[in-house]
Amino acid sequence: MNTIEMTNDYITPTYSRLDVVIQKAEGCTLTDENGQTYLDFTAGIGVNSLGYNHKKWVEATQNQLSQLQHISNLYYTKPAAELAGKLCHKTGMQHVLFVNSGAESNEVAIKTARKYGHETNKEKHKILTLKNSFHGRTVTTLSATGQDVFHKYFDPFTEGFDFIDADEPKQLLDKADDTVCAIMIEAIQGEGGVVPLDPEFTEAVSKVCQEKDILLIVDEVQTGIGRTGTLFAYEQLGLQPDIVTSAKGLGNGLPIGAVLFGEKVAGTLKAGDHGSTFGGNPVATAGANIVIDTLTEEFLDQVKSKGQYLKAQLEAIEEVADVSGLGLMLGISLKSQSAKDVMLKAKEAGIMCLTAKDKLRLLPPLIVTRSEIDEAVACLKHILTVQEKEAIT
Template identity: 40%
Template sequence: MKSISENSLLAKQNYLIPITKRPEICFVRGEGDYLYDQNDKRYLDWIQGWAVNTLGHSPQVMQKTLMHQAALLINPGPAFYNQPMLELAELLCENSKFDEVFFTNSGAEANEGAIKLARKWGQKNKQGAFKVITFDHSFHGRTLATMSATGKKTFAPLFEPKVSGFTKVAYNDLTATEAAIDDQTVAIMLELIQGEAGVIPADLAFVAGLNTLCRKHNLLLIADEVQTGIGRTGNLFAYQQFQAEPHIMTLGKGLGGGVPIAAMMIGKAVSCFDHGDQGGTYNGNPLMCAVSAAVVQEVLAEGFLNQVHRVSRYFCKQLELLTEEFELGAIRGEGLLLAINTGQFSAPSIVEHAREAGLLLNAPRDDSLRFMPALTLTEERVDEGIALLAEVLRTIQGDD
């Protein structure tokens, strides 16, 4: 493919609806831990599509699976079974506590389905209960219902009137959560690690308390694992680490390793959709399901998750050394979903300087950096990135 010149890039971007501020670069290829822009400049990527690229950029297993499945069947339509759909459903259920899967195209769509299922269950089993308790600073997506469920303050004034029926309480506050339950409450929905809030884990005691509250009040527990699922935290699913007992789990991002697929998983006890209640043109698409199955099988391969834990521990040790040198703050997270407080440094400024230096980072808050590298990250690549980050911090110190 012909590379894009600087002038051409500037001209072509005007055809896009502006929804976010983007730097004046265009990525044209990726390989493992690296992205390359239109000038063939290389960047070590510790964002990986926002925790999406489970195996890094363009891994061979995904390339081969895409080519193989594309030659067989791309889209029979959602009203028919296809082999990759069935095989991926079995793979996910056999390796989780859940019995059934509904495939979607995005995490927001999966969360939307979870909300719809909970409300349908409430109609059938709890006298029409429909309210869902969610948490401050949470993020569940950008559809109208999932924005309504989200606890980001910046979402509050947007697109009013939003969908009603969401009660937001403080994260990790069990007393406030129980106080919010009433006769119309049907579910509690949470991220076990709040990613967009700055990688804030749930307390184990809080999760245990939610399990108890759901049993006591006949509520459904919905685990939004769009960001934490498929090995990101070092287990296949975060609910296993946090000892959560969800009735519904949503997946996305890492499930496809870079292709658009997500899922809602449920136990048979809460399966209550009637025919026609749920659907979608591309749901269960065989091309996406085949690739997803290949990604999940890689994550399930012997030693893969042990490597995630091992590199995570090494990464945290190197971040601790940075903390000592530059007086940074707390390190948070599990597996390869990590964050660090930046102390006196502006996190957005670090992101900009790092990008110029060839390191891609994310700042979910003004005082936090979030690290979401490929799960295939090695200690060597950790050293490379830490060295770049240290040089960036020294440069910013010198500028001050």
């Protein structure tokens, strides 16, 4: 029985998998079990920020693995302490709580906001999120997600959430009453179609939060850790969040989540308010330290530059209607072609990419080169041109 047959027989089918078995990888190149190579513009859905087999990252995780793989949060470990210090120093935040995933990071943010609100007024428990948002797949983070497609079958959901249209300040003002403890936003709605928020709207959100003692939570699970050309995307919107959630790119392939707390909420959670057996795992945090150390100002400037270059190249393709996003997080709207069909044809041609709603989505490792960008764009241009000609004939 081969790998695909075993997977289909024994693993619960919650994913629609492509018919390829990835065996190894190097840099931005994947190799399947048959020796076929693919240029990766998915980064494991925005996770492998430093690509594959990154020398320093591999050394750090292997060295830590040979010393201590896990000990629990009943004790102190150096990699976790160092990573927390780096994140705080780079952001100006006060505390960090390590967990295992983006969904758990958002769960912690929600719990923190509710505790903060309850300490002021027991009725101050509601959290506003945006329509078209995505915050995770646990019951509570699904409750916070503003897309009906994710809400089938799993109700009743956790109470205390309400939704507003992105870029609608009047709705924001109408719903931000005395029962609201937090407003939770993504700087770019990733699973919602790579949709950036209007800076004027985020400024209005920030103002309402300051005036009404409402916490500002920014979900940076996909946009954070250099993906948009700054450590976190909120920096490009001029925001100062009270809570920032992070995961994906921080681990470079190992499971990790991090919740950053600003001064207002740094002391909200106490012993026993949250637990995470694997949170702050020494191997994962040892690797994450390498990720953070790599994201120098020069490196992040290169991410911005490469993102602008990729966007310009894509916009020059006739079939491309629009390119949204920042840095190396881009969504491509097509004039007439199906994003899913293009994604499948790109895979056959040796380029791995993603979709987000009706858009083609590109999330390459941050180390991608301009020559690799040129290769991917040439492939997509060929596919789109051929399909356009076939459609005409």
